[in-house]
Amino acid sequence: MLSQNGKIEGIDISQFQDDYHTERKPDLKLAAANGARFYYMRSSYGRVEDRMFRYFLEQGKGLMDQAAYHYLDYYSHPALGYNSSEWGIIQGEKIISLLKDNPMPIFIDVESASPAY
Secondary structure (H helix, E strand, O other): OOOOOOOOEEEEEOOOOOOOOOOOOOOHHHHHHOOEEEEEEEEEEOOEEOOOHHHHHHHHOOOOEEEEEEEEOOOOHHHHOOOHHHHHHHHHHHHHHHHOOOOOOEEEEEOOOOOOO
16 A cells, blocks of 8 residues: 555654653654554664664564664774674674564665764
8 A cells, every 4th residue: 555645655763763761752653553654773783782672673563564774884893903894794793683583674774884883
C-alpha cells in the first residue's frame, strides 16, 4: 500500500530523537497509524551501541518492518591503535552481536565521523 503521495514511507531514528528518560520520543504506533510502513534505527556507531537502540527495537516490534544501520566511523582507528581492516572488522562484529537475536536488514551509514568514538 502506498501513501497518498505514491511513496512507501518510513522513518530513521536514533538517540538523536531525544532520549529514553524523557517524554519526547518518536511514537512508533502513531507513525504506523499515519502510514509509515517501516523504520530503520541506528544500532551502533564505531564500537558503541546507540543508547536508544534497544528501546526502539522493542517498541516497534509488530508495528512496522524493522531494519538497523551502523554509522561507520572511518577516522578513529589510528587513535585507537587499529589499522583500517581491523577497525572495519571490529565495527562489523559490533552490529552482528547486537542483531544476532533479532535478524533484520542491516545498512551501513557512510559519512564523516568524529574521532571521539
